[in-house]
Amino acid sequence: MSETTPLPPGSTIGILGGGQLGRMLALAAYRLGMKVHVFCPDADSPAFEVTPHQTIAPYEDEAALARFAEAVDVVTYEFENVPAATAAFLAQRKPLRPGARALGVAQDRLEEKVFLTSIGVPVAAYRAVTSSTGLTSAVDALGTPAVLKTTRLGYDGKGQAVIRSPEDAVEAFQALSPKPLVLEAFVPFTREISVVAARGADGTVRAFEPAENRHVGGILRSSTVPAQISEALAWQAREIAGQILASLNYVGVLGVEFFVVEDRDLLVNEIAPRVHNSGHWTEAVCATDQFEQHIRAVVDWPLGDSRRFADVVMENLIGETTLPDQNQSGRGVRPHLYGKSEARPGRKMGHINLIRTST
Amino acid sequence: MSETTPLPPGSTIGILGGGQLGRMLALAAYRLGMKVHVFCPDADSPAFEVTPHQTIAPYEDEAALARFAEAVDVVTYEFENVPAATAAFLAQRKPLRPGARALGVAQDRLEEKVFLTSIGVPVAAYRAVTSSTGLTSAVDALGTPAVLKTTRLGYDGKGQAVIRSPEDAVEAFQALSPKPLVLEAFVPFTREISVVAARGADGTVRAFEPAENRHVGGILRSSTVPAQISEALAWQAREIAGQILASLNYVGVLGVEFFVVEDRDLLVNEIAPRVHNSGHWTEAVCATDQFEQHIRAVVDWPLGDSRRFADVVMENLIGETTLPDQNQSGRGVRPHLYGKSEARPGRKMGHINLIRTST
Numbered sequence: 027m028s029e030t031t032p033l034p035p036g037s038t039i040g041i042l043g044g045g046q047l048g049r050m051l052a053l054a055a056y057r058l059g060m061k062v063h064v065f066c067p068d069a070d071s072p073a074f075e076v077t078p079h080q081t082i083a084p085y086e087d088e089a090a091l092a093r094f095a096e097a098v099d100v101v102t103y104e105f106e107n108v109p110a111a112t113a114a115f116l117a118q119r120k121p122l123r124p125g126a127r128a129l130g131v132a133q134d135r136l137e138e139k140v141f142l143t144s145i146g147v148p149v150a151a152y153r154a155v156t157s158s159t160g161l162t163s164a165v166d167a168l169g170t171p172a173v174l175k176t177t178r179l180g181y182d183g184k185g186q187a188v189i190r191s192p193e194d195a196v197e198a199f200q201a202l203s204p205k206p207l208v209l210e211a212f213v214p215f216t217r218e219i220s221v222v223a224a225r226g227a228d229g230t231v232r233a234f235e236p237a238e239n240r241h242v243g244g245i246l247r248s249s250t251v252p253a254q255i256s257e258a259l260a261w262q263a264r265e266i267a268g269q270i271l272a273s274l275n276y277v278g279v280l281g282v283e284f285f286v287v288e289d290r291d292l293l294v295n296e297i298a299p300r301v302h303n304s305g306h307w308t309e310a311v312c313a314t315d316q317f318e319q320h321i322r323a324v325v326d327w328p329l330g331d332s333r334r335f336a337d338v339v340m341e342n343l344i345g346e347t348t349l350p351d352q353n354q355s356g357r358g359v360r361p362h363l364y365g366k367s368e369a370r371p372g373r374k375m376g377h378i379n380l381i382r383t384s385t
Numbered sequence: 386m387s388e389t390t391p392l393p394p395g396s397t398i399g400i401l402g403g404g405q406l407g408r409m410l411a412l413a414a415y416r417l418g419m420k421v422h423v424f425c426p427d428a429d430s431p432a433f434e435v436t437p438h439q440t441i442a443p444y445e446d447e448a449a450l451a452r453f454a455e456a457v458d459v460v461t462y463e464f465e466n467v468p469a470a471t472a473a474f475l476a477q478r479k480p481l482r483p484g485a486r487a488l489g490v491a492q493d494r495l496e497e498k499v500f501l502t503s504i505g506v507p508v509a510a511y512r513a514v515t516s517s518t519g520l521t522s523a524v525d526a527l528g529t530p531a532v533l534k535t536t537r538l539g540y541d542g543k544g545q546a547v548i549r550s551p552e553d554a555v556e557a558f559q560a561l562s563p564k565p566l567v568l569e570a571f572v573p574f575t576r577e578i579s580v581v582a583a584r585g586a587d588g589t590v591r592a593f594e595p596a597e598n599r600h601v602g603g604i605l606r607s608s609t610v611p612a613q614i615s616e617a618l619a620w621q622a623r624e625i626a627g628q629i630l631a632s633l634n635y636v637g638v639l640g641v642e643f644f645v646v647e648d649r650d651l652l653v654n655e656i657a658p659r660v661h662n663s664g665h666w667t668e669a670v671c672a673t674d675q676f677e678q679h680i681r682a683v684v685d686w687p688l689g690d691s692r693r694f695a696d697v698v699m700e701n702l703i704g705e706t707t708l709p710d711q712n713q714s715g716r717g718v719r720p721h722l723y724g725k726s727e728a729r730p731g732r733k734m735g736h737i738n739l740i741r742t743s744t
């Protein structure tokens with residue numbers, strides 16, 4: 027679709043995916059006077075609790091997709107694994123933001139690394155792996171430890187195997203094949219940071235400050251802002267995020283995860299074409315948070331002020347029943363629960379922002 | 386109804402009224418993982434756009450009220466003119482917060498003044514007016530100028546007539562009678578301030594800082610925090626709000642409007658048993674805003690942190706079409722549009738918080 031003009035309040039934003047990110051996008055859209063239509067196959071999705079406009083159907087259901095496209099003014103999504111055919115079908119009918127190119131790149135770890143390398147963004151050394159013998163030579167080339175990953179549909183540490191010595195290769199290959207795989211060199215990082223950045227339809231870029239992330243078992247546990255990195259490195263991370271956005275002619279919010287090596291070098295770990303868990307802190311201490319910034323980009327409004335006016339730590343609530351007496355009050359505490367009906371181990375049930383002011 | 390225990394996430398909050406206050410209460414409830422059911426006679430209400438659980442029916446429809454009560458865990462409201470019979474009907478079935486007593490007092494200017502006076506809270510001199518001759522003697526007693534007001538259903542400057550000289554009395558009486566009336570002495574105030582304060586079911590009180598309000602034509606235009614008053618006066622205002630809350634055995638958020646006389650004395654102008662337009666600034670600069678604080682009280686959770694971590698000015702968008710290029714980006718700007726389908730003169734379409742940080 028061609029460029030649109032700014033959508034007025036009262037327009038309807040179509041969101042693919044009904045999880046917590048879709049739910050929080052909806053709440054931000056409401057603050058701008060917009061309406062929201064959520065499309066998700068799972069009737070029990072948290073985002074369905076916050077809008078009367080709903081489609082419960084598989085992403086492959088073209089009749090449902092056509093009705094959805096008819097009912098909305100613009101389409102966005104909360105997850106990167108939107109099927110390519112779904113994206114293409116919708117993009118023919120209404121503006122799809124971010125576009126299909128960003129989605130394609132982010133859906134495939136190998137394509138993502140090829141793209142990032144092509145625009146000069148540093149990533150860990152990697153090799154495509156299509157066979158057991160191919161893996162052996164890749165392990166030879168990159169050394170151990172190394173990480174074997176499926177190129178598609180991995181998240182929260184799933185679809186990965188660590189190869190600590192060449193002997194691990196066979197088992198790792200058997201565990202993950204026949205899916206397309208990529209071997210990544212181990213990065214002896216000192217920190218993990220991320221930048222959430224937005225690009226408007228007019229090309230304006232605004233990046234939030236880097237957050238320092240702590241993962242446990244492949245799942246994000248906390249994001250702390252400011253990150254304990256130099257100002258120069260913080261700006262470099264924001265620059266890289268902006269470069270990726272521009273290269274993809276991207277519209278919306280993008281999450282970029284980095285490894286910091288020896289507190290001096292940055293390597294991009296992965297990108298996510300959507301609002302990002304490590305950007306939830308923005309909700310508590312920025313005039314415009316990542317959710318509103320995404321909506322602003324999607325409806326072609328000027329991007330908002332992404333500066334931060336307090337220090338903050340975001341902590342995920344994972345697999346916990348979120349009872350009212352747990353951490354949900356007290357000094358500078360701002361909880362956000364997702365309304366999920368069932369707490370399961372590893373499931374993200376909510377997050378808490380701890381605002382740290384000097385007063 | 387008796388005291389409840391804290392409602393867990395996933396509980397359903399019933400809200401009477403579908404305007405912007407109900408809508409913003411719903412968005413806050415979602416951040417605590419709650420569900421929301423809105424009851425409102427007007428199908429075109431802004432709050433209906435943010436929930437799938439809706440009842441469109443008159444407040445007198447007992448069958449609809451009974452179904453609504455059945456569907457929710459607790460009932461609250463966004464406006465003080467909930468019919469007493471409606472409140473009583475619902476309170477027999479589910480906890481009603483704030484309770485019927487607060488509603489009764491706040492619905493009637495005369496009863497409100499009698500109540501406030503009875504607990505030692507200063508208000509402007511007043512006289513009940515039931516006849517034209519009664520008005521004449523009230524004007525004699527209070528002097529001119531004075532303000533004649535209907536005791537019920539006034540808002541945004543409606544239902545009022547200024548009596549500048551005794552000769553105005555007849556015309557004012559004819560304009561407003563046969564409704565029950567109250568004459569209020571003119572208060573030569575230097576400022577108008579308000580305090581939004583909450584009381585939990587456990588009796589805890591947390592008050593937000595006073596805001597300094599500017600009205601034009603009886604409609605709030607802006608609230609500025611901090612107010613230009615002494616620290617002592619600010620604390621006195623918060624104390625009075627707390628005293629009112631305790632005296633009413635109140636659960637939820639209450640708005641208290643004050644006149645400041647000679648920058649030294651406080652008179653309560655009126656109270657509103659609900660979240661308040663002059664508390665919208667809390668959304669931008671407090672860990673817990675007035676909407677979340679109200680929901681916390683209503684579901685019997687501990688009240689949140691109501692401290693402020695930046696200066697702020699809230700400006701109402703009144704009767705304006707809220708186009709995306711109007712004021713909705715820029716440094717420290719945080720807009721909130723209400724999603725109303727039609728802009729009319731005097732109609733509150735949204736508000737903008739201007740966050741003022743020292744950085």
